Amino acid sequence: MRILVITEHDGTTLRPASLSCLGFAQQAARPSSGEVAWLVLGQGIADVAAAAAQYAPVIAIDAAGLEHELAESYARAIAEVVKSGRFDLVAAASSTFAKDIFPRAAALHGGAMASDVVRHEWADGRLLFDCPRFAGAVTATIALHGSPQFVTVRASAYPAAVPLSQAATVEPMELPPATFARRARYEGLRSKQTARPDVAEARVVVSGGRAFKSAEDFERYVGGLADVLGAATGSSRALVDAGIAPNELQVGQTGKIVAPDLYLALGISGAVQHLAGMKNSKKIAAVNSDPDAPIFEVADFGFVGDVYAVTPELIKRLEQNGAGATG
Amino acid sequence: MKILVPTKRVPDTDQKIVASADGLRVETDHIPHVINPFDAIAVEEAVRISERLRDVEVVAVGIGGPEYEQPLRTALAMGAARGIIVQCAKPLDPWNVSRLLKAIVERETPDLVLMGKQAVDDDANQTGQFLAALLDWPQATFASRLEFIGNELRVDRETDHGIETLTLTLPALVTTDLRLNEPRYASMAGIMKARKKPLETIAAGELGVPLEPRVEVIRYRSGDTRRAGERLASLDEFAALIAQAAGIGG
Numbered sequence: 001m002r003i004l005v006i007t008e009h010d011g012t013t014l015r016p017a018s019l020s021c022l023g024f025a026q027q028a029a030r031p032s033s034g035e036v037a038w039l040v041l042g043q044g045i046a047d048v049a050a051a052a053a054q055y056a057p058v059i060a061i062d063a064a065g066l067e068h069e070l071a072e073s074y075a076r077a078i079a080e081v082v083k084s085g086r087f088d089l090v091a092a093a094s095s096t097f098a099k100d101i102f103p104r105a106a107a108l109h110g111g112a113m114a115s116d117v118v119r120h121e122w123a124d125g126r127l128l129f130d131c132p133r134f135a136g137a138v139t140a141t142i143a144l145h146g147s148p149q150f151v152t153v154r155a156s157a158y159p160a161a162v163p164l165s166q167a168a169t170v171e172p173m174e175l176p177p178a179t180f181a182r183r184a185r186y187e188g189l190r191s192k193q194t195a196r197p198d199v200a201e202a203r204v205v206v207s208g209g210r211a212f213k214s215a216e217d218f219e220r221y222v223g224g225l226a227d228v229l230g231a232a233t234g235s236s237r238a239l240v241d242a243g244i245a246p247n248e249l250q251v252g253q254t255g256k257i258v259a260p261d262l263y264l265a266l267g268i269s270g271a272v273q274h275l276a277g278m279k280n281s282k283k284i285a286a287v288n289s290d291p292d293a294p295i296f297e298v299a300d301f302g303f304v305g306d307v308y309a310v311t312p313e314l315i316k317r318l319e320q321n322g323a324g325a326t327g
Numbered sequence: 328m329k330i331l332v333p334t335k336r337v338p339d340t341d342q343k344i345v346a347s348a349d350g351l352r353v354e355t356d357h358i359p360h361v362i363n364p365f366d367a368i369a370v371e372e373a374v375r376i377s378e379r380l381r382d383v384e385v386v387a388v389g390i391g392g393p394e395y396e397q398p399l400r401t402a403l404a405m406g407a408a409r410g411i412i413v414q415c416a417k418p419l420d421p422w423n424v425s426r427l428l429k430a431i432v433e434r435e436t437p438d439l440v441l442m443g444k445q446a447v448d449d450d451a452n453q454t455g456q457f458l459a460a461l462l463d464w465p466q467a468t469f470a471s472r473l474e475f476i477g478n479e480l481r482v483d484r485e486t487d488h489g490i491e492t493l494t495l496t497l498p499a500l501v502t503t504d505l506r507l508n509e510p511r512y513a514s515m516a517g518i519m520k521a522r523k524k525p526l527e528t529i530a531a532g533e534l535g536v537p538l539e540p541r542v543e544v545i546r547y548r549s550g551d552t553r554r555a556g557e558r559l560a561s562l563d564e565f566a567a568l569i570a571q572a573a574g575i576g577g
């Protein structure tokens with residue numbers, strides 16, 4: 001079995017989720033002594049390709065037509081590489097990048113695709129995939145018909161691949177210019193600059209819900225507590241809809257799926273769609289003024305109280321705690 | 328301009344959903360069904376475009392059994408001009424849905440296909456992108472804002488790293504995210520009007536698309552449930568547990 005893993009990167013570094021996807025690919029390849037390779041796509045990607053080669057052999061396509069991650073050109077490029085390299089399985093970490101381009105690439109090869117794989121098994125010579133459905137209320141074990149097969153993988157479900165003792169090769173590849181033709185034009189990206197870790201990658205996440213009335217309050221309380229914990233900030237849909245938190249912080253069925261060591265939910269009710277994004281966290285802590293809030297049903301430890309009163313107290317205590325550890 | 332809006336009928340996922348004891352099905356028969364929330368957003372957006380611009384026809388399409396009359400009438404009551412049911416007895420995977428939709432697009436020749444980014448039953452997030460590839464049309468997924476500028480469509484997309492803006496030439500395919508709009512409730516007048524709007528039924532077999540199953544479900548199981556833990560009365564203890572789980576301090 002030949003497996004191709006598509007890297008996701010920011011132009012200079014690999015995203016950690018890609019390493020977990022490589023971890024999945026290595027596990028899936030093992031029973032058949034299969035081969036695993038990376039595909040790095042973009043413009044000016046020498047550094048990323050070199051970093052990726054620390055883990056597995058790399059196919060690199062460095063082209064002006066790949067400057068922006070546009071689905072038309074990326075899907076065609078992936079489809080070309082899959083064809084010429086005769087890959088059986090193509091994988092990428094679940095993210096908006098992969099969700100956008102991966103099905104489009106899969107469709108160019110017959111549409112055998114599984115989304116959000118959280119577990120796999122070999123049974124009777126077939127690779128089966130577990131995929132969450134209904135916001136995680138049900139897990140389906142599926143087999144795909146047709147080849148090649150495309151899967152997106154939940155990074156939190158697989159351990160990151162480990163570096164090789166010696167770097168693997170980087171094989172540059174060129175594609176015909178027609179591959180990069182497209183009718184979508186990139187205009188720009190607006191994002192809130194933050195010094196905090198990415199919510200999907202952080203070890204600790206502090207999330208705020210509708211309890212917070214303004215962006216200033218969110219920053220002061222949720223952000224303040226996150227900073228003493230070295231944590232990322234996250235949010236429920238309610239706050240993103242209200243314009244209080246930026247959309248890239250939304251955790252849930254339709255936002256990011258996170259599984260940190262600790263998820264701290266402040267003033268979040270615990271709707272199924274929110275739980276779908278965080279219920280695999282190692283530990284969940286919750287503060288809510290309503291003792292019957294559903295979030296307490298999944299929380300390892302909970303505190304009933306007003307977040308406006310409780311959060312500053314937590315910050316105070318944890319600052320002392322942190323100072324005790326370092327000082 | 329013509330806008331085609333594919334809609335899926337799904338169980339209301341605010342209800343408790345479990346796998347059957349034998350693992351062969353998901354128990355959804357007893358649960359009320361609704362238009363997939365993301366598709367309702369697509370219908371709403373198409374209707375708003377038709378209210379804003381002149382000569383815009385909104386056509387809603389569903390693939391399934393006669394029960395699809397219900398969600399399609401809802402789309403008509405919200406303001407779509409007509410509906411199409413592609414009659415098909417078996418539930419289909421996203422690949423075959425997108426192939427049937429391609430055949431509908433070829434019949435209807437819309438300028439824009441607007442549909443939900445995912446259906447909340449299988450959560451696959453594939454059909455729109457499959458269809459865009461099959462049509463070889465430009466795509467913008469996860470849209471949170473649409474604006475026509477001349478013959479082009481400017482789309483804001485929600486990505487993991489912020490809001491990305493793309494401009495597409497038409498025909499194009501756009502999938503909707505939650506913040507694009509808030510779907511209206513159909514008014515009584517809208518519901519009355521919808522009864523008289525055309526709802527065409529086409530047998531899937533007539534579309535000349537042989538089915539190619541891609542997804543075989545081996546079994547379903549209900550998701551893991553977590554157990555409720557401790558409720559702390561002391562803030563000191565609560566803070567200490569947080570510190571421990573976060574790996575800071577003592």
Ligand SMILES: Cc1cc2nc3c(=O)[nH]c(=O)nc-3n(C[C@H](O)[C@H](O)[C@H](O)COP(=O)(O)OP(=O)(O)OC[C@H]3O[C@@H](n4cnc5c(N)ncnc54)[C@H](O)[C@@H]3O)c2cc1C
Pocket residue numbers: 208209210211212235236237238239250251252253254255256266267268269270271272273274277287288289290293305306307308364365447505
């Ligand atoms: C198709 C679909 C997809 C969705 N996807 C997502 C998703 O990805 N992510 C997501 O989060 N949601 C999603 N939702 C929305 C979800 O159903 C809930 O509406 C949302 O999660 C609620 O956010 P919340 O908990 O912040 O707000 P609420 O449900 O309003 O809860 C607020 C909580 O704060 C508590 N509270 C209020 N004031 C205080 C205070 N001063 N101190 C302490 N506690 C207080 C209240 O007791 C309550 O429990 C989706 C919904 C749909 C239909």
